[in-house]
Amino acid sequence: MEIVILPTAADVARTAADAIEQQVRSGPSVLGLATGSTPLGTYQELIERHRSGGLSFATSQAFLLDEYLGLASTHPQSYHSVIRGEFTDSVDFGADAVHGLDGTAKDPASEALRYEASIEAAGGVDVQILGIGTDGHIGFNEPMSSLASRTRIKTLTRQTRQDNARFFENPADVPDHVLTQGLGTIGEARHILLLAMGESKAEAIAAAVEGPVAAMCPASALQLHPHVTVLVDEAAASKLAHRDYYQDTFGRKPQWQGL
């Protein structure tokens, strides 16, 4: 795991965009996209680089992490709609290149299997962007999710429903259930970028990075992954015990090869 502490949220967004740009410019790529407010600055950066820097996503594909059960892809708060509005419609992904889970599938268990198969058929995810919930969830893998879990239905905690209520007109409209890639599924991405900004994420980041690997903090499963880059601003890094070490080592690898 590489922990990169940056002065501001804008620096986190730029650095994440650098890693994604490098991947996309290397050839046809499969990106794993997260929703939530955390990656929005990164998506803005990528849109800007598409418009003014010629960055093209035309040969790339994207897979969403998760989806609310019961929301059609046309519902404004479905993650399908959100990712289109915040990112993918503003760049040049091909038609059908942005994949998501169908929240209205009649048989969610089959939908989960279909999704796993489609990620595999695409060759797996090259770079996965992740935010983190205040309780340490990634995707919608709430505490106590199996560290080996695959795409499946999950029930949201009260905390997550409260955290996400700000996106809905009425807090009671936040669905109880979701479909989410599992921790095992996410862990197959070849490079994972975990992003966090602000003090509200400081505890979750400390538990994910320095705590024990435990289902109580699903993001701690990332400690088992060979290539994770954690990009945090000062506030989100504020509860890390070994900040000095991370700051001393960043950029000083014997053979620096970027993120």
Ligand SMILES: N[C@@H]1[C@@H](O)[C@H](O)[C@@H](COP(=O)(O)O)O[C@@H]1O
């Ligand atoms: N399923 C999403 C996660 O993918 C996201 O990381 C988390 C944090 O959201 P935010 O970035 O808005 O803090 O929220 C949701 O629960």
